[in-house]
Amino acid sequence: MNEQIREVLALTNRWVKRLSREKFSMLFTLAQPMIFWLIFFGNLFQKAADIQLLQAPNYMSFLAAGVVVMTVLNNGLAGGIDLLFDKENGFLERLMSTPIRRSSVILSRFLFVMAITGMQILVILAVAFLFGVSPETGILGIAVILIIGMLFGVGLTAISMAMAFTVKTHGDFFSVLGFLSLPMIFLSSALVPLGAMPGWMQALAFFNPMTWVIDAVRPLIISGWSQALPQVGMALVVLVAFDALCLYGGAKAFKRSVG
Amino acid sequence: MHMSTPAAIEVSNLGKVYDSVHAVKNLSLSVQHGEIFGLLGPNGAGKSTTLRILITTLRPTTGTATILGHDVVKEADTVRRLIGYVAQERAIDRFLTGREHLLLFAELYHLPKHEALARIDSLLKLVGLENDADRVAKGYSGGMKRKLDIACGLLPHPKILFLDEPTLGLDVQSRLNIWEHIRKLQQQGMTIVITTNYLDEADQLCDRIAIMDHGEIRVTGSPKDLKASLGGDGIWLTLIDATPEILEQLTTALQRLPFVRAIQTRESGLDIRVDGPEKALPAIMETTNSVAGCRLDGIEYHRPRLDDVFVAHTGRSLTNEPPEPTD
Numbered sequence: 001m002n003e004q005i006r007e008v009l010a011l012t013n014r015w016v017k018r019l020s021r022e023k024f025s026m027l028f029t030l031a032q033p034m035i036f037w038l039i040f041f042g043n044l045f046q047k048a049a050d051i052q053l054l055q056a057p058n059y060m061s062f063l064a065a066g067v068v069v070m071t072v073l074n075n076g077l078a079g080g081i082d083l084l085f086d087k088e089n090g091f092l093e094r095l096m097s098t099p100i101r102r103s104s105v106i107l108s109r110f111l112f113v114m115a116i117t118g119m120q121i122l123v124i125l126a127v128a129f130l131f132g133v134s135p136e137t138g139i140l141g142i143a144v145i146l147i148i149g150m151l152f153g154v155g156l157t158a159i160s161m162a163m164a165f166t167v168k169t170h171g172d173f174f175s176v177l178g179f180l181s182l183p184m185i186f187l188s189s190a191l192v193p194l195g196a197m198p199g200w201m202q203a204l205a206f207f208n209p210m211t212w213v214i215d216a217v218r219p220l221i222i223s224g225w226s227q228a229l230p231q232v233g234m235a236l237v238v239l240v241a242f243d244a245l246c247l248y249g250g251a252k253a254f255k256r257s258v259g
Numbered sequence: 260m261h262m263s264t265p266a267a268i269e270v271s272n273l274g275k276v277y278d279s280v281h282a283v284k285n286l287s288l289s290v291q292h293g294e295i296f297g298l299l300g301p302n303g304a305g306k307s308t309t310l311r312i313l314i315t316t317l318r319p320t321t322g323t324a325t326i327l328g329h330d331v332v333k334e335a336d337t338v339r340r341l342i343g344y345v346a347q348e349r350a351i352d353r354f355l356t357g358r359e360h361l362l363l364f365a366e367l368y369h370l371p372k373h374e375a376l377a378r379i380d381s382l383l384k385l386v387g388l389e390n391d392a393d394r395v396a397k398g399y400s401g402g403m404k405r406k407l408d409i410a411c412g413l414l415p416h417p418k419i420l421f422l423d424e425p426t427l428g429l430d431v432q433s434r435l436n437i438w439e440h441i442r443k444l445q446q447q448g449m450t451i452v453i454t455t456n457y458l459d460e461a462d463q464l465c466d467r468i469a470i471m472d473h474g475e476i477r478v479t480g481s482p483k484d485l486k487a488s489l490g491g492d493g494i495w496l497t498l499i500d501a502t503p504e505i506l507e508q509l510t511t512a513l514q515r516l517p518f519v520r521a522i523q524t525r526e527s528g529l530d531i532r533v534d535g536p537e538k539a540l541p542a543i544m545e546t547t548n549s550v551a552g553c554r555l556d557g558i559e560y561h562r563p564r565l566d567d568v569f570v571a572h573t574g575r576s577l578t579n580e581p582p583e584p585t586d
Contacts, residue, residue, distance in 0.1 A: 003369050006366050006369065010362075011367075013363075014352070014359075017359065018354045021395065089350050089351075090346050090349060091350045091352060093316050093350065094344060096315075097342070098367040099340045
């Protein structure tokens with residue numbers, strides 16, 4: 001066990017080093033959701049949005065939960081990319097020829113993606129705070145947001161890694177990624193409440209796990225515990241099922257690829 | 260070697276099927292302790308697939324392989340502790356420094372910290388990378404990456420070292436340096452397996468080679484024995500506008516000559532084995548001129564080369580093989 005901890009830490013350390021040497025890419029990865037979605041989108045619709053329909057003090061506070069979960073989505077779905085490149089250039093082969101537990105590579109990736117996602121969530125909440133959005137449920141609420149975000153992230157990262165191990169070329173990977181991510185956002189309550197959508201979109205959004213996650217994070221930010229708790233409970237049920245499914249699929253894809 | 264000592268590597272009836280394509284078929288070979296063994300063949304011949312099965316990163320569909328008596332599937336973890344793997348140079352993390360690569364692998368091989376640092380220093384010195392060890396690999400030349408690859412492969416002090424195309428794409432000087440390294444390792448008692456599609460590498464570096472084509476081993480032996488077994492010197496004829504009819508007529512005519520041992524047809528000419536060049540060369544040219552429509556473009560005489568061995572066992576030249584997707 002001790003050996004496995006060493007392996008996972010060494011591999012995670014590699015992901016951290018890689019990110020820290022790609023300063024440009026790191027800056028954009030971290031800043032993109034804040035600049036694009038929260039600051040531009042949030043302020044753009046500040047006046048246009050119907051407060052009545054949103055059931056939020058303003059659009060920015062409504063959007064904050066959506067941006068938090070969108071960040072989890074993007075980080076999670078991109079979580080397998082580095083493994084995809086490792087697979088393509090042979091680095092994965094090299095890693096797998098060493099006497100490490102097969103799971104260490106996967107675990108290191110989860111650890112890394114979750115750490116980055118957690119930090120980004122905190123930064124987004126801090127930026128939202130600068131625009132006057134302060135979470136009604138306080139520090140404890142932020143901790144719950146982090147837990148929910150990471151639970152969602154685990155399943156998404158598993159999907160991404162499963163895809164990385166399955167696709168033949170990285171072109172395929174990015175096509176599927178592009179196909180998945182925008183509909184996931186638009187067919188959820190990230191940008192507008194379900195009540196504001198046409199019926200068929202509502203129906204689709206209902207089956208999107210992202211909707212459930214956002215609907216739990218949002219009251220933690222704008223309402224308070226009494227409204228948030230039942231939603232958080234529902235989200236946890238949905239996430240446990242979602243993660244179980246994704247991890248099962250991911251494990252199968254991994255086994256098929258690395259044995 | 261004592262009879263009861265198992266070979267360093269024993270492979271029997273190995274097969275690998277990908278999506279109903281037989282990448283490796285019914286492959287058997289054994290590698291002796293302390294030898295440099297080469298898998299020679301064009302891209303797609305099944306060399307890399309075989310190598311990946313031996314380093315435990317790919318499961319065989321059929322058959323077995325053992326490394327120092329340990330099964331590569333059932334005892335994969337034990338095997339991984341006995342071997343070193345030198346990957347192709349693109350399997351380098353361009354964002355890590357040379358030293359960071361070695362530190363990462365030291366952790367993955369569970370080396371004690373102080374020993375890891377000592378080994379890394381001496382390996383960096385051994386491969387001559389000590390001055391560039393703290394630069395990120397992005398700026399390394401092909402030769403430097405290769406040196407780093409070798410250092411990574413040697414880090415666990417392996418009993419058997421596997422090298423995948425060790426000099427692919429390197430300049431002459433770097434190739435000679437790498438060969439020199441590999442020979443030194445052999446002198447220290449290491450068993451070494453390489454894949455290569457360079458004939459001269461197989462010829463000059465390997466004690467024994469297995470020629471692979473279409474997933475199968477065509478022949479195994481030392482380069483010297485393989486060349487000797489061809490018998491006779493080679494004469495290559497290349498014709499202008501060679502049609503199958505002309506080639507056939509010419510073959511029939513040449514077969515009547517007493518010193519011609521064997522004739523192989525190529526696309527634009529013939530590969531002829533003869534007993535001695537003195538009489539053969541003039542007679543072959545004369546015969547060629549006597550066949551209607553047969554115009555000589557070139558004639559080449561040489562002692563048996565490994566290339567001829569390759570042609571004799573696969574029916575085509577390795578150097579003329581167009582690159583296929585890697586296996």
